Amino acid sequence: MKNVNSKALYALVAFLIFSTNAFAAPECGNDALVKKAVHNLPGSGYWMQVAGDCRITYTSVGGVYSKMYNLCERKAEDITPYIDAYGLPEGDIYLHPENGISFYKMSGVKANGQNNQPFYSDPQNFGNYQSIGTLPGSTPDKRKIRIAMGNAGGTFRDYIIEKKGADDFSVKPIQDDVIEACKNLDSGGIDTEIPILSKDGQMIAGRQLDSRKTEIFKIDTASGDCKSIAKIPTETSKVTFSFDNKSVYYVMRDPNTMKGRLMKMDISSNKVTTISGPDEDVLYVTTKKDGTLFYSRVGSAGGSAGFGDVVTSDLVEVGPNSFPTGGDAKTYEALGMMWAKACGKSLDLDYAFAVGQRLDRAVCTSIAKDENMSSLDQEHKVSLDKLKSACGSNAVSGGSSRSTGTQ
Known part of the structure; x- marks a missing residue:
């Protein structure tokens, strides 16, 4: 047997030790965290809403243009480019705050793309940052929805959407006029210019003007009066309610990393937990009826969090059974x-x-x-x-x- 050079032997042993340790090291990036999929969105994934099983509407390019992503086909799709497209959970209709609030058939996107036209508009209910809740008593053929708008102090109005045929709908307002949200609290400094409704339309989120902290209110249908039932213990703007209306998700700016940090708060207990990972810079979050969670984060080609400078964003899809007990x-x-x-x-x-x-x-x-x-x-x-x-x-x-x- 030939003599083995001692330096070569030491080098071999060191290499094997290094290789073993490197192999044993865990995945240290975002891929260590459980997720169902990660999708690449053109632009920033902001003001996202799930529309049916396959689509998510969102806003990008400085908050001016709406976009849509098809989860099933894994590609971007055309949609009318006006501000703040908002898909209904059923996926058959979406809204824009154009000419008041305007209703569009989702099927028209496939046929007409960006030139899709509304089938109903309500010029009395105008503003931005519209949100929607499906009211109790709704059926697949006769939905009762509440639409809140960021107009002055925040307003809302209820509608009946009646299904006339396979792709034929009628829309009728229930109230004679829009109702001012939380009017009884305006003197106390409550800001509802970004009024976010719960999925059942019975709760609304608004911010304290002095502390900038968001509160959750129970809203009275007839008067619009509000009663505080929970407080988010940090500054945030828009929140997203879970479909069971027991929790809210929101993004806060981490004071140490200056990244967007995704949080979840239980409404009844006010218990807050972190959802995102430490290397993620989260922009926005939305949920699906089955409990699937979607959140957008700054992508590898993006800049700092904020839709004005994000070139691409990641859409992280987290399944309903991803959080063990x-x-x-x-x-x-x-x-x-x-x-x-x-x-x-x-x-x-x-x-x-x-x-x-x-x-x-x-x-x-x-x-x-x-x-x-x-x-x-x-x-x-x-x-x-x-x-x-x-x-x-x-x-x-x-x-x-x-x-x-x-x-």
């Missing part, structure tokens, strides 16, 4: 901190909890080891069995992780 808060915090230490990051406990819950099962399992636990302070340590149990209940990223938004 198999571990307690301390366990998920420990997993998040272990991941952060392995990746050379520093996280607060809220981010650690968010990461721990959303770690892909394989990534989670790779870090749930005694040697990683030893890196934590004693107060944050939990049993290895708890870690493995929590990892076992974590979801797995599914399907293609990336799709383009090209036509």
Whole structure:
């Protein structure tokens, strides 16, 4: 046997050690977090609304032009370019705040593209930042909806949309005139110029003018009077209600990173949790009836958060079963901190909890080891069995992780 050069042997051993450690290192980017898919949106994904099973309407290019993305075909689609297109949850109708509020058939987009024309307009209900709630008592053939508009202090009006045929609708206002939202609180400094309705139209979000913090109000249908039922403990502008009307999602500016941070607040308990990862710069969020969550973040070609300078944005699709319940808060915090230490990051406990819950099962399992636990302070340590149990209940990223938004 030939003699082996000692320097070469040491180099080989060092290479093997380095290779082993590199292979064992976890995924340290956004791909470590569970998601169903990531789509590339042209422009900024802002003021997004889910329209049916396949489409999302959104606003881009400095908040002036509307766009639409087809989730099923994974491509951008034409839509009338006016400001703030807003799709109804059923996906058959969308709105623009043009000539008051105007109703468009979604089917007309395929036939007429950007030249699609409204089939009904209400010039009395005018403003921007329209939001919609489907009122109790609605049926597939006879929907009752509430539309709130950012006009002066915020207004709303209710409508009946009656289905006359396969693609034939009539629209009729219920009230004789628009109703001013939260008029009883105007003297107290409540701003409802960006009035966001809950999915059932029974709640509305508005901001305190002095603190800039958003409150959730129960709204009286007849008078428009409001009663505060919850307060978001930070400054934010637009919120998105879950379809079960139990939670609100919103984006706050992280004071340390200056990135958009996606939050969820339970309305009844005011409990707040972080949803996004520490490397994500979130722009906006919307939800689907089945619990699927969509949020847009600044893409690799984008600038800082804000729709004026974002060239492309990522649309992150997170399935309804992506947030496990198999571990307690301390366990998920420990997993998040272990991941952060392995990746050379520093996280607060809220981010650690968010990461721990959303770690892909394989990534989670790779870090749930005694040697990683030893890196934590004693107060944050939990049993290895708890870690493995929590990892076992974590979801797995599914399907293609990336799709383009090209036509």
